[in-house]
Amino acid sequence: MLPFKLVYSDDYFLPIGSHVFPAEKYKRIHDRLLANGIAAASDFVCPRPATDEDVLLVHTPRYVEKLKTGTLSAREELQMEVPYSPELVRAFWLAAGGSILAADYALNDGVAISVGGGFHHAFPDHGEGFCMIHDVAVAIRRMQADEKISTAMTVDCDVHQGNGTAVIFAGAPGAAGPPGPANQARVHKQTSNVFTISLHQENNYPAFKPPSSLDLNLPDGIGDADYLACLGNALSLGLSKVKPELICYVAGADPYREDQLGGLSLTIEGLKERDALMFRIAKGEGIPVMVTLAGGYAHKLEDTITIHCNTIVAAKEIFGVR
């Protein structure tokens, strides 16, 4: 039995048809974790969908209304890059409920992982890049509204910059200048009680990168050692600025060197070491960490499954087995 919970539902599946986003990955991860004895059935807890009230802590009433009534414009649907359906709305509300539950468990147990979520390209008033609503932001705002935490930190290791996260927690959309030189860390003025860190490939989506509290614009093709050094430095710098009550770790699998939508060169082993580094530091600092999976588009789906399963393995190794 794991000393932490895995939040999962078969209904995490995104009904988006044939798509570069492998929507079946969630069930495949769940099944692999059980088949390989990494987790037991009792380690999983099933989330309920977020309520509209939860979602409205982050998203505008007008946008939520459009989603609930199927009245997005063609342009808005195109920008989301996943085909709208009421079923898809239900799946995203469930992902947000899963992140809320994972945040709750993390605050109790020190760590919790939602085998889903990480939709970091969703903005208050629109969706982008396969993301309809921002499950992680909804979870943070729910925890704050319930006075379980006041401060949080997001650590986004997806290969794509967390543009939605940056805007939601900066409260100043469109305030950014152009991205800085490659591989240069820039700390922006902290205007929110949520400190946002994003490590991402500079030459990749999104073209316009609104400033996070700390952005690491990584050059094309960097490998394990350089990446891990950047992550270590980013965490040291971030944690020297704030001591959050919760870390939300967005564990994207797409910095992998065989990713179709990424241009970094991390190995499967390097990605596991990345997860371990995050967990070691959070544990050492005594800060609870909730995890979501975000992107992963490896040429071989099996590799994406392995990378995500390794996040659970790394947590198990760092946080121990009960």
Ligand SMILES: [Zn+2]
């Ligand atoms: Zn991504």
